[in-house]
Amino acid sequence: MFTGIIEEIGKVKSITKSGNTLRLVIAAKIVTKDVKLGDSIAVNGVCLTVTKFDSNSFAADVMPVTFYATNLSGLLANSQVNLERAMAANGRFGGHMVSGHIDGVAKIVAIKTNENAIIYTIELVSGLELFCVEKGSIAIDGTSLTIAAISGRKLSVSLIPHTRKHSILGFKKIGELVNIECDIMAKQHAKLSDNKLSGGYKTDNSSEITEGYLAEHGFI
Known part of the structure; x- marks a missing residue:
């Protein structure tokens, strides 16, 4: 789980492409401070697993489903990326x-x-607008x-201004994908x-947990 607060802008050191998979090596300073193998780091919002690291970089693999569904397939050497570590339980x-x-x-x-302020207007793929409301996140x-x-x-x-400086969105141009x-x-x-409209679950009294229901099924 992440919070969407970018910790640093990293830079792609190298990309190894094989078919529709990628192996990324990303230069970073903050997110590598306490990193461990298997940790999750969000790269441009994509949760990736750390497979190798040193004090200045980490490596992660991108599988085909992620290759097709995100903009990571368009990364090049030296591309800048947003980075965030998974949220600590006490964060x-x-x-x-x-x-x-x-x-x-x-x-x-x-x-x-x-x-x-800089106002960015983006066009969503069909269907995603159903989950978006004004003042929502x-x-x-x-x-x-x-x-x-x-x-x-x-x-x-x-x-x-802070977000423009500390997120790659502030450097993107018209026509780019996010x-x-x-x-x-x-x-x-x-x-x-x-589910409610399609009958996927009941909404009448028969679906409620009542004393009679508990007795009928041997709970009391």
């Missing part, structure tokens, strides 16, 4: 609950400034952001609502 949720499981990629379609390349506006499949987020993870709470609610 704070500075952003929101981020799983590191990408829902899809989106394209940046507009960028404009408004005093100290979304993770873009692993960065926890608030949806400023949404119309159809297009939504806008506003970056403060990884999207919608709010897990919104996805769970939508799934439960869909």
